[in-house]
Amino acid sequence: MYVLEQISSEVSSELKQLSPLQAPAIAWEKGNNLADLSTAFAFQAAKIYQKSPVAIAQFLAKKLSEKTNWLTFLPHERGFLNCNWQPEGIYQVLKQASEMGPEYGKRSKEPERKANIEFCSANPTGPIHLGNARGAAIGSVLANLLETLGWQVTREYYFDDYGTQVDAFVLSLEARYFQALGKPCQFPENGYQGQYVRDIANEVVQLQDHAILNKDSESRLAFFREYGLGKMLEQHRKTTSRMGIDYDAWVSQSSLDRDGWLVQVIQALEKRGVLFRKDGAVWFRSTQFGDDKDRVVIRSNDEPTYLAWDMAYHLNKRARGAKLLIDVWGPDHHGYVPRVKAFWQALGYEEADLQLLIYQMVHLFDKGAEVSMSRRSGDFVTLDEVLDTVGKDATLFLLVDRSLDSNMDFDLDLARQHSLSNPVYYVQYAYTRALALEREAAVREIEIPPPDPELCRIYTSSERNLVTMIAMMPEEILRAALTFSPMRIANYAKDLAGQFHAFYHDERVLGANPPDQAARLVLVRAVRIVLANTLAILGLSAPEHM
């Protein structure tokens, strides 16, 4: 159990003696100029126990002082409970971080905790753009967070290889192919204008497979479908991999039909009596579950709608063992949420087991003007181009260092000019500095001792702030994951890095008198471990040199 959790559990056991009522969860806050650590817990408890916050804070301070020597407790006159680290508490925190190393922050695996996170999932009708990439960054960090909490996570990419948009892509490809061969050909009205379609068409020309030309229209289109989608998916795999994301599963829409999921989900809904026929189509009575109108699932031409496919897909994910399903979607999907939730409810699943996360728009600016992210127009900047310009770590950090709910402006010019001021370097530099200290200590043949309660006596306030940050890290991960806010970890990383930079400037490490030097090296190593673990969760590299 992590240090702060241990203290929290002491708090609950004390409160049990006060009242049989369930105590609220305790939340620790980092220190201020009054103390190393604090909590507003007494205010929340006051409501439940009908006692004054001050009385509760005083009661806790008294009881806890008798039970632990890790902290001293100072009840504030307004009701806050302020705490200061004692040598033994500092020792426990540093010991835990040093001994656990890369495991610090993690929790044990629970077999029933299986999650499936579907994110990015750009249609294979065009390259991944920055809008998709925001979903990729969010989903990937969320996956890392849940894994840290002991979940078994499947990172999944779902792609549509079926339907009118794919048909338009295939027809566009065929048209470009004919054009490349100099044959007159009408480009489809809803076609994809992008250069990448020409590029793939040119590749096909290079194949010089004249059999393609001689085939009948149907098998020629089948060829372009397979070849074109294959190429696009290969590109998507490469691009996401450049972002440091490796998917566990790539699931195609057509596989759902092949494997019978479409039929199964329709039957399941039929059995529940929530389907009806109208105007030659089959409808899902989603209004019964809070949607504002009923939705067609099978069109009058017998073709299933996207909703039907999506329902089949969710059934399929569940059947593959995931309890928690997370979908990370762009802002254009928000209107779609109620009908998916309706379906989930109609089949009797737990509401909390389906999390639909909607992130807001990314506006991309280049050379002073907004750049389109519409694939149809063909005039847009791809994620690969952004990665070329800005780099993987900086792009990832910019995308994740922002609440899902806020719109985001991404200015390529600024990114180019100020690439060095990207906060990601601030965090990475802190890691590099810590590592350099350890490296230099080794060169000077200074051994970094294991944490020791005696050494922990001498820490100053700025050093104890770092201890607080280290102690809070496991809880930060928990909060970030449970509230689906990957951004919190980015904030935590910046905060820890900032405190470390300040410490680095204030306190001489190597060459200080031996006890100070030893104590500081122990702290530096613990900070380095936590920074490394945090960078790993964010999917960022931890550079040895900068």
Added chain:
RNA sequence: GGGCCCAUAGCUCAACGGAUAGAGCAUCGGCCUUCUAAGCCGACGGCUGCGUGUUCGAAUCACGCUGGGCCCGCCA
């Protein structure tokens, strides 16, 4: 017309309902003969869009305005 999201320093953004609302960029001024200056310290900068309510306490919650982005198909 209905729905989702946003509004905080000049700009980009933080802040589990908590104490004196914080960072970065920009502007100005300091700090490298000593562990990496991609850093540190300081100054400047705020009726947290407006109003009402809820309570020990509101940038945060509720309701109503104002302004902005997006979505409302038997497309995906």
